[in-house]
Amino acid sequence: MQSTFKKSRLSTCIAAVVISSLSTNLYAQEEKDSVEEIVVSGIRASLTRAVDIKREAASVVDSISAEDIGKLPDTTIADSLQRVTGIQIRRSAGEGSTVNVRGLPQVSTQLNGESFLSPGSITSQQPNFSDIPAELLSGVDVLKSAEAKTLSGGVAGTINLKTRRPLDLKSGWTFAGSAEGTDGSYTDEMGSKISGFAGFNDENFGAIFTVSRSEATLANFRYGMFSDWWFRGYHEDGAQNWPGFQPSKDINGDKDTKDSLFGTIDYGVTNKNSERERTGASASFQFRPNDKLELLADVFYTKLDQYDRTNGVVADNAWGEWDWISPIQQTNRGVAVGGTAGMDFITSSKFDLYTPRVTAKAESQVEKEDSVNLNLQANYEFSDNFKGSARYIHADATHNHTGNFADAFITSGEQHGLFSVTNGVKSWVNPGGEYNPANPKGRILVHADMSGDHPTFAYPTGFGDKISKYSLVSTFSEHNYDNDATLDVLRADGVLTFAEDNSLEFGYRYSNRDISTTDYDLAAPFTRKDKDGKMVTAYAKWKDIGGGISGQAGDDTIGRPLPFSDLDKMGYIHTTGDFGPAKSSGSFYFIDPEVMDDPMAFQNSLYPGNIKVTNWNRSYKLTEDTHTAYIQANFSGDFGVPYKANFGLQAIQTLLDITNYGGAPTSTVNVDGKTVNAIMGTPGPQISSTETRRDDLDLLPRANLSFDITDTQKLRLSYTKTLTQLDGNDLGLGTSYTTNYSSALNTFVVVNAQSDGNPNMKPWRADNYDISYEWYFNDVGILSFGLYRLDIKSFIGTQNTKLYNVPDLDGVVRNNGIDFKQKANVEGGVLQGFEIGYQQAYDFLPGIFSGLGSSLNYTYSDSEGGDQDFYGKTLPMGDNSKHSVNAILWYEKNGFQGRIAYNYRSERYIGRSWNDGSPAAWWSAPTSYVDASVSYDINDNFTVYLQGTNITEEYENTYMQWTDVMVNQNVYEARYTLGLRAKF
Structure with missing residues (x-):
């Protein structure tokens, strides 16, 4: 795909990386023949930690580790995750926002191994990672195969966000911070970010405080x-x-x-500026009064x-x-x-x-989001072979949207x-x-x-x-919503150790999640003459100059x-x-x-006098109570070669209480206790309230087995049964009606209906199989190959029926039934593929070239969904790319660090048109993103850095079945960041 870009900025960024890769320290002494101790830091240190985590994990895990305090490798968490084998991301205004693991978005997100509630995950399992400042994290683990003790939630995988622990810091005080400015290739407004970190460790007690504040226009x-x-x-x-x-x-x-x-x-053509003001703060306290007890408290905002x-x-x-x-x-x-x-x-x-x-056209859509997650935890060693922990989680999140x-x-x-x-x-x-x-x-x-x-x-x-x-001619405010959620978790875990690497783990967990979403439109009063000359007052959402006061020909029009x-x-x-x-x-x-x-x-x-009118078809309440119990046996031995294994069972009882509402397609509105006519798309009054109660029990067996073929090579096998609860919207949303204005009838006629929710749908369930080979040829070097298969029991699809006796907005039934599409479970399918990963530091090269290194990975993901294209070919699952590639060339030596990262994602299937049943399939074309960064350690305390994101100004095309039939195009800008980082 061709892209246009500002050559001067791209040249500057590439030149900086090349210079950092080839420069020597002019003041450095010549290398001595004797071997000296090398202290790794920055890029290499983070890669080494990630390799250690993967190697020691009891299941299939990939990790990202911060290069330094408050420094993940990329601008956002999702941008960093796209470097992981098997990860595909979606972007919002050019920044990474949501994540697929092995082609599926059914991915759960945890914070330090437990449920995490963010404004983006009020109604879903996965948050919008744009919510979360990356500076608050020390790393991210991607769990592709689960253990029995792993909290269930992701069919394709689990993303665990990790914060730092105070007692892992050096003794005494540690301070760190950064300040940076960002410029875009199309925007005029400069962005800024300031972050600060303070940590204290006196061996028995420690505390960490982190804050981040950023402003950006994209x-x-x-x-x-x-x-x-x-x-x-x-x-x-x-x-x-x-x-x-x-x-x-x-x-x-x-x-x-x-x-x-x-x-x-x-x-048409549109320009959109996204202005983001992001604030994050966290605090962590750790206390070990003796060798038996550890107390933890975390707040994440x-x-x-x-x-x-x-x-x-x-x-x-x-x-x-x-x-x-x-x-x-x-x-x-x-x-x-x-x-x-x-x-x-x-x-x-x-x-x-x-x-x-x-x-x-002019549009303004505003998001106001905030969340607080609290963790209280006690770990206690009852004896040399028995340890236990108790944990309480409380979280609140709100997401208010206006359009x-x-x-x-x-x-x-x-x-x-x-x-x-x-x-x-x-x-x-x-x-x-x-x-x-x-x-x-x-x-x-x-x-x-x-x-x-x-x-x-x-x-x-x-x-x-x-x-x-x-x-x-027309103005309106619609599909505003107020989403609120609370989460409470109480759990207890224990581990009984019999011998080294042989133990029994068990636990119980109770959680309660309450969701409330209220969708509303704004409607204003109008008083006009109807066709008979009578003065009529009605409330209208669409303040259209051509709309009649009572929906009849001959009316005076509003506006x-x-x-x-x-x-x-x-x-x-x-x-x-x-x-x-x-x-x-x-x-x-x-x-x-x-x-x-x-x-x-x-x-x-x-138009004075606007009131909020609830859209009942898009409002609901949901309460989810879960009881989870697990038992897991961990053991090791020698079966020709050393091995480690864990086998276990997780049992989950899910109690759902869903309240769906129904609204009339034609409407009146209640104002100060009086019933008043409502026209021009104003939501109808509540006509129904349906409560659905469900009690589901799932038994999830899980097994992971690894063999140490040699001291440097591992073979892993795993089988896991996984479960992902449906998003709240999939269960709670009601039926909405599509209307079009008829100038001949001077009213809006109902043309079809769609229900975006169904309280009786089953969750996502799958049987997952993994086999992988890993060769760790040095502290940072790894070559891995993995095969995976997900047998998904059912998808979320749609069923098509007819609705009859549906009136137009003037109350008159003119149609002989309208098309009605509702979400429903459909037969599942198979997602399978393989992953290849390679990472190495080329420290065997001579001189300045010894600072070079690279990371490469490729993922093949093949799937079959329930749709067919124009030629009758079965289409893949939605949003899955068959091929994805990541390639990173990095350099680190004499205080210089540089990195060029390339990400490729092949075409992905979007869907079929619901409106007319078009036989063609809608696709997103392949994309290639290039990012680069360079930094220099001025001394032990200060580092200056330059980062470029999407430096080739890649844009995303979508097309209908044939690549030459473009549907639309999104163009994102390149962004360049210059900053200073300090640590004391």
């Missing part, structure tokens, strides 16, 4: 098809229930009308405020004009397997859009017949907007080209160049003209033509998304 540009999942072939035999659906016609010239042109409802602000120019079909695409170059893909008989599926990468509507949206028309509205009505008098919603007199309907001609490195959309000369052309010239006087308008590396048609006017950060204040400034 750029993310998106081009192409704008609204995900709304893909469709728009000309098909058999009209569907869509307003304005066009009859079939001959597209490919074969003299029949059995043709379907792939397209979507909207195309995270806080994230994130502001995603977006502006974009989007051309759309007014959600109904399906004849708006005219292909310039087209390819006939033939007839899909299982598709409509004789229906040719046609794609085009160059086409004209005769668009009825062009909008200047605020504003759509301004650059077109007049006449192109698709959208008008406002005041006292029975009609006018176009944006009468001063753009109109094309050369087109019979006044549509704007947009030339679209999605065949190059970046999609481009060319508008007519001078289009949108005057503020008088713009008017705010009011809001020309940009007026909003500019309020300080709401700015201009930008910055859409990254893609060609732009110039600057456009937008509402500044920063003024939209407070949805209530913004909406009230335009």
Whole structure:
């Protein structure tokens, strides 16, 4: 994939690494023939610790160790994890956020071996690693095979985040800290990070305090098809229930009308700035009053405020004009397997859009997240052969999300017949907007080209160049939510030792997790005349100028003209033509998304009186109680070669209490005890409350066996049965309805329904098999090869049925049943593959080259899911890449450290369109990311460093079935960090 980048910055970063790799210390003495003691630190020391952990582990484990206090190898935890064999990550605004192990996201995350509750894991097992400052951690373990004593939670694996222990520090006080500034290749705002560490150890008592504070603004540009999942072939035999659906016609010239042109409802270019303010703090206390007792207390705090602000120019079909695409170059893909008989599926990468509507979009989505995790632990040695521990965990987490949206028309509205009505008098919603007199309907001609490195959309000369052309036509705040969760854990563990390496471990654990999520929209009151001239008051979520007060033709419409010239006087308008590396048609006017950060204040400034209206279909409560008991035997011996083994059983009883709510598709709203009409997407009142109680028992046998073939070689075998509970949303979310506005009916009609949750679904369960070979040829060197297989019992899929007697938003039933898709368990499958890892320090090389080293790994992951593509081929599991590669070249000598890291991930399957059952499969194209860093130890106390992330400015493409059929593209920036680290 081609990328554009700032050559000067890339050259600087690469040059720094090369210089560090080849430079000698000009003041160093010549090497002596005698062997001197070498003290390893930094990169090599961290790799050595990681190798030791893997070698001594009782199961299949890979690790990352901090290079120094407060210094993991990469910017984020997820970025560091992508270097581990078998790990694939997803990015948010260019930073690593979520993790797959061996192709699956069903991965649990622990903190120091126990449950960890973060704002990103309130409704899921895995957190968003953007929440967690990496400076708080000393390392991360990835457990790919579990022991019986390993807390269950990950089908594919478990990620254990580790903090430092005070009594592991040197005696006395230890202080460390860092300060850094960060610049992006597209953003103008400098980022900053400050972190501090203080630790004390007097042999019997120790304490650690860590704090981290960072601010960053990250750029993310998106081009192409704008609204995900709304893909469709728009000309098909058999009209569907869509307003304005066009009859079939001959597209490919074969003299029949059995043709379907792939397209979507909207195309555009957007820029998004993600402003992140991340704070983390931790404290750890360790006390050993005598040789028998150890007391531990840990507090782990995270806080994230994130502001995603977006502006974009989007051309759309007014959600109904399906004849708006005219292909310039087209390819006939033939007839899909299982598709409509004789229906040719046609794609085009160059086409004209005769668009009825062009909008200047503004969005502000804000995340407010915080969490506190408390651990109290006592370890006691009852006798020489019996030890025990007791542990209590308490955690609280909140995640509050708001979304605020504003759509301004650059077109007049006449192109698709959208008008406002005041006292029975009609006018176009944006009468001063753009109109094309050369087109019979006044549509704007947009030339679209999605065949190059970046999609481009060319508008007519001078289009949108005057503020008088713009008017705010629609604004709303929807799918806001308040998520809250608490976690309490009480556990006791014991180990009875019979002889060296022979012991029996056992324990009991009780946990309680409570989740509450409330989804809400904002709705404002409007008083207008209905078609009969009667004054009517109604609350509306979508404050659309063209929406009728009672949903009937002839109503006065809500909203009011809001020309940009007026909003500019309020300080709401700015201009930008910055859409990254893609060609732009110039600057456009937008509402500044920063003024939209407070949805209530913004909406009230335009339409006073907004209230929060609960969206019951997306609100729920869930309580999960688990009782876990395990027993595990550990023993060793000699069976021709020395071996170690552990066998055990974990029993888990899971008690679930799920409360789902149902809301009406048509609505009223309660205001101060009065029932008032609600229109324009306002959520309906609660009409149902269903409580589901479940009691599941799982028995999970687990076995791990390792043979020391030689002093440096190991062979491992393992079998584990694993379990991952479903995300809360999978169990708790209810049914939502998709509606489209019909200008002919002057109301929103219901076109389909979808339930994103099902309280009766079973958890993920799998049988995991591992065999691996490991050769440790020196303290940092390792060559490993592993085979794995996961037999997954069931997936989460969907089932399709029909819902009948569903009214449109004016209360009238017009459809003969609507499509209803609900999540459900479907038959499982197999995920299997192999991993190869190699790591070595080339200290046998002469002179300055002896500081070189490398780490290489490759993972092959093959899977089968439940979907089929256009040709009937079975598709893999979602989000799994078959091939992934990591390659790191590093250097460390004479105070210099340098590293270049390359990460490759092959294509991954995203899914099939739920909206129209398109026969094509949606994929994300392969990606290659390059990071680099260099540092120099000024003296024993200070280190200066430079780091570059995504220095080639890699971007991510998605495509529909064929690589030349681009769906959309996300462009992330390169980021460069200069910092100073100190330790005393």
